[in-house]
Amino acid sequence: MIDPNELADRRDGYVDLRSYAAIGDGRTVALIAHDGSIDWYPTPDLDSTPAFARLLDADGGGALELCPAESFTATRAYVDGTNVLATTYTTPSGTVQVTDSLNTGVAGRLPWGELARRIEGMTGNVPMRWAIRPGNCFQTASPWVQSTDHGAVLMVDGTALGVRGINEGEVTIEGQAISGTLTTAPGSRHLIAVISTHDEPLPLPDPQSVDAGIERTISNWQTWSREFSYDGPYADQVLRSALALKLLIHSPSGSIAAAATTSLPESRAGGKNWDYRYTWLRDTAYTLHALVRTGVREEVHAAVSWMLKNLRTQGRDLQVFTRLNGEIPEGTRTPDLPGWRGLGPVVDGNPAAGQLQLGVFGDLFDIVRLYVEAGHVLDPTTSRQLADLADLACDTWQQRDAGIWELPEERHYTTSKLGCWHALDSAVKLSEAGQLQRPAERWRAERDRIRDWVEEHCWSEDRQSYVWYPGSQELDASILLHAISGYERGPRMSSTIDALRNELGAGPLLYRYSGMQDEESTFVACAYWMVAALALVGRKEEARSQMDELLPLANDVGLLAEMIDADDRHEFMGNLPQGLSHLALITAALSLADDE
Template identity: 65%
Template sequence: MARRTTAPPASRDSGYVDLRSYGAIGDGRTVALIAEDGSVDWLPIPSLDSIPVFARLLDADGGGAIALAPVEPFTVKRRYVPATNVLETTFTTDSGVARVTDALVTGVAGRLPWVELARRIEGVDGDVKFRWKVAPGSRLGSASPWIDVTTHGQVIRIDGVTIAVRGIDNGARRSGNQAIAGTFTTAAGSLHQVTVVGTSNEPLHLPDPGNVDRGIDRTIENWRAWSREFNYDGPWSDAVQRSALALKLLIFSPTGAIAAAATTSLPESLAGGKNWDYRFAWVRDLAYTVTALIRFGLREETHGSVSWLLRTIRDNGPDLHVFYTLDGDVPSGVEEHDMAGWRGNKPVVTGNPAGGQLQLGVYGDLFDVMRRYVEAGNILDAETGRLLAEVADTTCDAWHRQDHGMWELPDVHHYTSSKMGCWSALDNAVKLCELGQIPGSAARWAAERDAIKEWVEENCWSEERQAYTFYAGSDDLDASILLHGPSGFERGPRMASTIDAIRDELGAGPLLYRYSGVQAEEATFVSCAFWAAAALACVGRQDDAVALMDELVDLGNDVGLYSEMIDAESHAFLGNFPQGLSHLALVNTAITIEELSRD
């Protein structure tokens, strides 16, 4: 899916490019980000949550990159090979045209046991001279790469990671003591290849370049086979399928966990300061993802993600945590690294400080996952039933407490959307009990559910603002309340007027800020705008929902990807990328609008 004609690549301002410039590829274990100018500026090895070996994204000088581009000035046109996460970039110069196909190669039986980034360069017309360089960085300021000469050729080693460069007619040579580089010139019909393979604390397999080339084609077919199982023929189908493919990049296949984003430390504001690591699995994001996976008929990913969540909760219980590592552990704090940061925005961190917070909405997220899983025709085991009954009992007491809210804020309050999340948890617990899937006291859960509803209506509704407020006693607004049109908490006049109040105060064109007063600190939050469209559909304003959705779908980048945030004026991307929640919001809003249009 290409959204524009051939254009010059985004400029590298002080060594960095706009976040809109990036396309993403992956293999089920890690993700690479490739700029329009052909540079791979982000690639953790071996896993998505590893310390990245190539991190020019966060440090233009020392982060490391895999550069590949024509020597002459050029223009670029990009697309994903249809129905895949394989990126195709066409470079045009005054002397010719060449096409680069980038893939993180997958094997016959799924992901390879090593990372294999393959770059196939084909001459299309005339001749184009290319220059390339594989230059690992300092692993966020922790180590130095060096070239080691072995009996099978040169490798680059850095802090346990071993990297080799293979290829076809690529002119490879040593470049100093820390990099491998080369040049070649394409001609019409010519074939060249630059392939980077890597492992961490494991032996390294050196693939045959011919096998790699066949592997690119196999990877394309593997993605297309997955896409053939994908089932959605409603409105905005191209954007929905691209978002589904983006979400597939964030599913960590070794465990079934779903990462919130592929990166860390990309700022939510050009002023800096709000830089977090999103390479963890949030229960909230998994809940929304399962909704989409079920709707698309993707049974294996659905079961894998649900099983991972339940296993992880049991292993780290009894408390339900907000998020977990991709391996299913409880995260351990934050480490700050001495790196420049994207365009000088610090800090660069690994870890996320929200791990120890109380966020009551997570109870609603868990039960939403389980209800949808059961409604899709699945059966819960007895141990899971008992676990969920215990969580429902906990929710009956916990909803009275103050928490940090969905936005992981430092101040605790009786956040309205948290109470609504507890309402949703108990409402779904009652339904699961009535379906015979979990034991327990449905009567108690129903009584507490109704008590939460009454408390919210009395304490969190503002007659003056005609809206549900941010938290009890506040007159501020919170866009996360929009989630509770689809949840069923409120689909009547109160939700309708809340939507209008939120869009009036927090709106910036079709986009929305997260909550009152945050406009001075960060850009608009992409998900919130999609939530508004879904909420509009839930209150019966179908035409408004469709019109808003049409505007939002056009705000992705040239290959259909979304970041966490978008600047209201320039539409520049901010925050971590690609952001799962943004793509989930697009997908689930499209599903909501499509389903309600049939009612």
């Protein structure tokens, strides 16, 4: 494992992706490196064009800097049960603690952004430096400093940034940045805070109220964590993953982002760079699958209601993903930025919009079935719409599609067919529970036809495995999801697990599908799906062993990216924090808990 302090080595202006911890307020997320630099902070929303994006552009992206002005080492951890980060810096002159918080209000999310950085002297006298340097918003704007009666305000692309401080030291306004220096002493307390709004007036709250907001935010997070009901194996890691997922829930709408970032490469070769600041029906389903079972109520209801409202506007034209506010994405652009460590391109938007992905039928019905099984009732309009969509799944399951991995080659992917099987199986159960007011005979019959088709065309006797698509001998790790869905938990799934391990395994990690060893890093969620599948087919000791190997591969604060390189350094690759990775961890732990 990499020494955490090595992660802050800014080669070419960038740090290792493992170096990032995340904080959030229910609307956006900020990423903080070991050296105290906030290299990613879009405002007001997670999918807004970021004024602070050093993550993708070391020279022009912008950052919020705070660290000792001399050599240091750093240790850090989240305050228990929160997404508030505490970092202790040790220098030749002494020690200092920095607490980073995206503050929340008395009644939830604040109507403005409030990023608070508290500095507390512990021992000695430590010189500190700080700076607020907005970037060029993906080359769409140039920051400027506006003088007001209440101090200097930074402006960039409709975003206003006010600086509030307590004992903030000597302040300098130069060019497009505001910076300062201060020196801590034992027991000293300082604050650097950035207040932000977009296309609206900028409030400048009293600095003492901002500082007090850190304690309120800690209390708010801890209250949420106490409501989180899971006391099974790996409880600490499950709670940390739930808190990471909570960061990705967009509280104004109830939607759930797939990840907090865009354009982080899936391998050192670059090229496979995607924007995941959208809400995927698939990822929403998997997230709710985890949260429903851990007693989370408010976020689950908000996400289900938001999703069903969007579906009513889409009708029979199901969208693979939407923006966090429900709007349909409008194309992509590739701004002329270097990308993390020069591994571009940087992508604003996602080209998967408009793809046919049959698996979304299973995702949708899985959400609704779990919601009903948790003790809730569908309204008549939703019931009628879902019955129509079940009929649509009956009519379309035989089509080629882009599959779960959103590939340009449309094929009869096995897991796409099984997504339709899962949708119809869930529709039958919902009908039997009185939640869909339509007879289930057609859905039951078509569900069974899908099973017959898959068993005839998608099973390889030679490989003793389900294959990626008919006529292929290649493998796809997403088949593991259908141990979780309940399609197959017998000998065929067990032997498929062995085939996947032999061809796609790299220690406890797993590549997505055949041939990916040469193109990208291992996909974290696949490895945790393997744990769940092993447990569900009765191979519990193997599942626990793999889980114990996987958990230490998170970073020092328990966060996971989309991918992990299979070499000895286990570098993070892809976007982060990645919701799919964290919810797969939770699903694996729940699968093991079910067997105890």
